[in-house]
Amino acid sequence: MGKNAVVIGRSNIVGLPTSLLLQRHHATVTILHALTKNPEQITREADIVVTASGVPNLVRGNWLKPGAVVIDVGTFPVEDPSCENGYRLIGDVCYEEASKVASAITPVPGGVGPMTIAMLLSNTLDSAKRAYDFT
Numbered sequence: 001m002g003k004n005a006v007v008i009g010r011s012n013i014v015g016l017p018t019s020l021l022l023q024r025h026h027a028t029v030t031i032l033h034a035l036t037k038n039p040e041q042i043t044r045e046a047d048i049v050v051t052a053s054g055v056p057n058l059v060r061g062n063w064l065k066p067g068a069v070v071i072d073v074g075t076f077p078v079e080d081p082s083c084e085n086g087y088r089l090i091g092d093v094c095y096e097e098a099s100k101v102a103s104a105i106t107p108v109p110g111g112v113g114p115m116t117i118a119m120l121l122s123n124t125l126d127s128a129k130r131a132y133d134f135t
């Protein structure tokens with residue numbers, strides 16, 4: 001209740017709905033985008049940071065208020081022959097730095113991505129039940 005939240009990215013897919021959900025939970029929300037001036041200064045005021053820009057390692061440790069909660073939605077693929085599929089994903093947040101400052105942080109990979117897949121399956125099952133009148 002009453003937390004300051006920063007959402008980085010204003011897309012209809014991630015940034016906008018996330019900011020509406022946060023407001024529903026009584027956060028005071030600031031939305032940052034590619035033309036925002038002093039993003040680091042604004043982000044440093046936030047108790048909650050949700051970032052979905054697709055810019056790898058955009059958010060550095062010194063962008064964060066100590067104890068902030070950080071959710072990294074960004075995924076940027078880079079070639080990596082040592083990985084099974086030939087690439088690996090980099091998030092919006094410099095995890096090395098941010099994990100030393102944040103009280104909680106989601107990694108990339110292993111964070112929002114697998115949750116997205118789990119929720120997609122759960123929502124698909126709900127839709128199928130509705131479609132076939134199962135309760």
Ligand SMILES: NC(=O)C1=CN([C@@H]2O[C@H](COP(=O)(O)OP(=O)(O)OC[C@H]3O[C@@H](n4cnc5c(N)ncnc54)[C@H](OP(=O)(O)O)[C@@H]3O)[C@@H](O)[C@H]2O)C=CC1
Pocket residue numbers: 008009010011012013014015032033034035036039052053054055058073074075076112113116
């Ligand atoms: N893990 C998951 O399940 C999901 C991950 N994603 C990932 O999230 C990221 C964003 O996806 P999506 O919203 O569809 O992408 P879009 O490209 O539609 O939106 C990106 C947003 O980030 C903003 N942005 C770009 N650069 C900066 C910057 N330097 N500083 C601040 N804001 C910036 C853009 O601003 P502007 O509007 O001014 O251009 C835009 O609003 C991608 O990496 C995507 O792969 C997306 C969906 C699900």
Ligand SMILES: Nc1nc(=O)c2c([nH]1)NC[C@@H]1CN(c3ccc(C(=O)N[C@@H](CCC(=O)O)C(=O)O)cc3)C=[N+]21
Pocket residue numbers: 013075085088089108109110111112113114115116117
């Ligand atoms: N309308 C729309 N909906 C989306 O949900 C959507 C989209 N557009 N555009 C592209 C992004 C990207 N995205 C990912 C989902 C899961 C993982 C995921 O599970 N990744 C694994 C790793 C996978 C690997 O390394 O190959 C992880 O993060 O641990 C990644 C990325 C959904 N997106």
